[in-house]
Amino acid sequence: MTAQILDGKATAAAIKSDLTVRVAALKAQGITPGLGTLLVGDDPGSRWYVNGKHRDCAQVGIGSIQRELPDTATQEEIEDVVRELNANPECTGYIVQLPLPKGIDTNRVLELMDPAKDADGLHPMNLGRLVLNETGPLPCTPQGVVQLLRHHDVEINGAHVVVVGRGVTIGRSIPLLLTRKSENATVTQCHTGTRDLSAQLKQADIIVAAAGVPHIIKPEDVKPGAAVLDVGVSRDEHGKIVGDVHPGVAEVAAWISPNPGGVGPMTRAQLLVNVVEAAERNAADAV
């Protein structure tokens, strides 16, 4: 078996095309949605992601507000920029690019954000809304995974999903999304401390690999016909992405997300969705 591709690039392009129409409708009402970003430090990967987010904004007509601080920035300097973005009327929503430099209290920074402008869905109030099944911005990578599966008609309803990872941007919230009644999956959350990961993986109809451990998902651990999504980003000595999923998995799985070209572009597309939805909410509140 050679797996079919869960094509994140094409799916993200379809989402962006829909958003272009919605942004034009907002502009016709005199509203231009704007995405703010705060990048602290000079990590090349983070800079690439932030630049990509602004390229996406330009494509769909969303305005860009870019803020940068050196990696020597203090907690107070970072919090000052957060306060400025909270107050900036051109900024509909914004993100603080993660990870922040060592020594910075990330949770304090996220808590200081205006939850109505939290384009990442990572503010405690928005994570709480997710737990309570209330409407709010959804974390971008988890929602990107759900949309990628839906777009390719992979059956989520009743599926057993094994998530590998427990990080704040993906692993923590993806079980909350997948177990909503609209998705109706059963989720097992594993991580690098799981005693017999292989036994868990063998039960999975869908695997979401977000451990950040190169090739932790091996062909012999995957049930034939499963869908496998590779969210892990490690780099080899040439700077090339090495995912969490061993290439041999493509011979066992029915569906596989390439990496790059799978979940990454979906993360960026969902960020734009969150900004446009926030602008649409603001427009409705203004009536």
Ligand SMILES: Nc1nc2c(c(=O)[nH]1)N[C@@H](CN(C=O)c1ccc(C(=O)N[C@@H](CCC(=O)O)C(=O)O)cc1)CN2
């Ligand atoms: N504030 C946030 N910080 C981080 C998040 C996040 O969702 N919010 N997630 C990751 C990084 N990330 C978004 O910021 C992200 C990761 C990957 C991609 C992407 O498009 N990747 C490409 C390949 C890129 C490459 O070659 O390096 C792909 O998969 O095709 C976009 C965004 C951590 N921080």
